[in-house]
Amino acid sequence: MMPGRRFSRLIGTDGAAIAIALLLVGALFAVTVPEFAAVGNLRYFVAEEVPILVITAAIALTIIVGGIDLSVGAVLGLSAGVSLWTSMSGLGPVPSVLAGVGTGALFGVVNGLIIVGLRLNDFIVTLGTLNVAAGLLVVLTGRIQLTGTDDDAYVAIARTPLLGVTTGILIAAAVAVLMHLLLRYTTFGRRVRATGLGVEPARVAGIDTGRVKFLCYVVSGSLAGLGGVLLASRLNSVQAAMTSGYELTAVAAAVLGGVSLAGGRGGIWQAVLGALFLATLRQGFRLLGVDPMIFAMITGLCIIVGVVADRSLRDLANRLTLRDTRRSIGVAQ
Amino acid sequence: MTASPATTRRSLLGGAGLLAAAGLLAACSPNGSDSTASNAGPSQGPASGASYDDAVRSIVDGREIKVGFTPPVLSENFTQIEHAAFRKMQELEERFGCTWVWERQSPVGDFSAVQGTLGIVQSWMARGFDAIAVSTGANFATVQDLYRQANAEGVKIYQFNQPAELYPEEELLTVTNVGYDNRWQSGYLAGTYIAEKLGGSGKILQIWGPSGSDWTRARKIGFDKALAENPGIEVVGEADGGYVRDKGLQAAQDLLTRDPDIDAIYGENEEMALGASQAIDAAGLKHWDGSDGILTIGADGLMSGYQKIREKKLTATVNIGGVDQGQNLIEAIFQTVVLGQTVTQFINNPTQVVDLSNVAWHEAYTQWALDAPKTYGS
């Protein structure tokens, strides 16, 4: 009985389905496309996904707390621009990183103040700040061509090879782990989840929900800023509208990973797996040379199949648990 | 389009050399930038001497050439370029016995999906493609690193329809840039055409592509030069039309409301110019009839635009030489990948303002490309 129960518990875990889906798709591509699993290719394509991974963690946090931060993509782009601009002005890597993360944090504070302080709708507010950030990047790049810094230290932030990968990838991984720990094992994390499940009950339980929400937006903005620094450091170039549409990918990744848009449910690592799943699909199809016109259709289908499989897997887990329980009761009698 | 495909093709191929030469003269830019048309390529070389063909055949040795082709979006313009490429591929295939593996991928989304382009190029590098042809909204600096990596791995990068003229030639990491000079062969042409038709004075509106685009930047440089040369032309309004018709229409409508007394509208691309043309209809204003009305001019050279020129709904457009770009791109790939030759960094193609007077042959030429009997890829 025990292995069966362990199995059902395993597949019933949040994020198990997305992990299995990721493994399956990854294995499929590794077998069918010889270039897929090549180390250089994997390293490049994960490095390419670093900004998306970071803002997926950010957006997942704001969704779990019961809001949504649509501005992450545009803020990431603007932060990248500000950070690279700082570096190009000769201010050195530390001020440049601070400028990028600071820009993101500033947007987080603004989002938080408007949403929590003025109690306005988060979707529209962050859609508004998305436009503001995207527009400011247009203005910035219109004045100054952000075509690269000579500061090798700045470029090294995301590009230095380390432990077989790059520092950019390691930083993104660290962000995912830290965010996961923050949400899972700290008082703050518990408060975030409680607030997401219901503002009123959380308030009754003595949680300052406004403060929690505000902090989530600040963290989200800061992460977007960090993602921007990593992007600018890797490409050593920033242009307008570079990150348009990132927010939708990030939300899709989070929801694929089981984060509920209603708030309160889901975790960071599952969301990050969702982002990796989408990235794997994209890269696999690219390497297969699938016509991009069909590509969009297949990706859509894969996403739906993925979610339905997740659903069925959970149902199966429930049934297995139920059966095991019944049996163990039967044995006991 | 009365000529049979075969004769059209032959005469046009013959004409291509002439056109290229004409392009050289026409594009004598004030800056003296390298506007050289592709010369003496294999197919335009010594007239079908059997020994020459055999010699090339023996070098080709039936080899397969793997080409990746990535436009910034899938659109009519890039479909025309691609089909022109198919024509040339088939020609070289039949003549020299090479075979082509052609893959087209474009980032899903809009012109700004720059990261997508980088990923596509990288995946082709990983798969060992012989040639990667790129047109992207990404600017020079954004692609530098990837191209450097490609060069290191021996993968050849070609850009097409790319405003590479904005960047220092010595820093370009491409084999070549098959295109045209957006400043003098597009923006400047449109500006001077307007000035000439209006007799040197008039009020105009400009509808630009998305702010921050290199194409917009380059064409603006050219248009501004035309304005400087024609002080009687006054820009009374400009707006962002995002390269799409609906936005171009709304922008033109709004600008026309503010100032209906307008002589010409410049749409930086054809879709926006066509939107402006509709705005003229909607406002009950008169299209240009050769001496009076509102003149509209765009840039691209699309079949849909030519149709509107014939209907007199669009006054003119700048044909940016999409067919020649497609053909010369393939020639450049053949010359460099198969024969190991070098080509010039800028293969600029002839462009021309197309209006009612010359729309027929431009349209027939584009149609000839679109009618490519053999297509490649999926």
Added chain:
Amino acid sequence: MLHRASGRAERLISDPLIGILGLVLAAAVVMAFVQPTFLSLSNLTNIGGAMLAIAFLSIAMTVVLIAGGLDLSVGAVMALSAGVAAAVINNGVPLAGAFVAALVVGTGVGAVNGFLVTRLEVPDFIATLAVGGITSGFLLYWTRGVPILGYMTPAYEYVGGLRRLIGPITVPMLVLIVLALVTATLLHRTTIGLRLYAVGSSAAAARSAGLPVNRLKVYAYMFSGFVAAVAGIYLAGRTTTVPPSMGTGYEISAIAAAVIGGASLLGGKGRVLGALVGALLLTLTRNIINLTGVESSWQTVLTGAVLIGALLANHSWGDLVSLLRRPLRTAAHTEAYPEPTTREG
């Protein structure tokens, strides 16, 4: 009698939409001074014409939001329906037949959305994002990236609003008005409408009350697909060509318009009138930017600021009224009205 009248008046005043209308009005007054052509009939007609596509889609979105869903496929469905209408006409079918085909396709995609969300329990965001991707991918594949042309007829020019009926009035304007009235009546005067609000407010509560929650949600998605097809038929006429990228970005505008108009992503809230006002505000922003000649690089920043400003206007009006109303309410009557609020949980 007196009570009811004052109640209605109070409800009108406390309507959060008044805040946004005030913003629109203020903008209009300022613009009238800055740029007198703003109030000209031709400019107002332009605004009317330019807002139509977003207005249709925001009505579609509002209905889905009321039912507690979200439809990110409206832009793609609009484009596909436009393509279907154009292609069917090019095959020699009369206009009416082409429109029916487009409406069937739009409604069909809506039904697929509904099926995925209810039967397969795919989260609405993912389901409609994926269906939107599949839909626009299909249009791209079908057209090979080349716009569909050559379907325009004089009759279609009426449909697209390129030819006017009487004065500044066009066919699509009338269609929008009729659609808005019908939708509003459906939402507020029929059982289905009231049940949609119930489903959106709390699916669980609605289910335990015996409502066919899934079926109602499917209806909402089908309605959304239908209206998106109407928008597609119109837009194909307005732009006289259907490029495969036609619908890009429209879904976000539609959501923004709906939410500005009082709909909530959490469901159970929203009005047709609100959707229209939201669409008007978005269109007005662009119109004003174009008229005043703001440097194009600042346009996006301004659009963002307007979004937040609109919400703020909406919200502060509600606050102001409830502040003023408090003594009034206790004095007049005890009947409770729903709090005017834009707050999200």
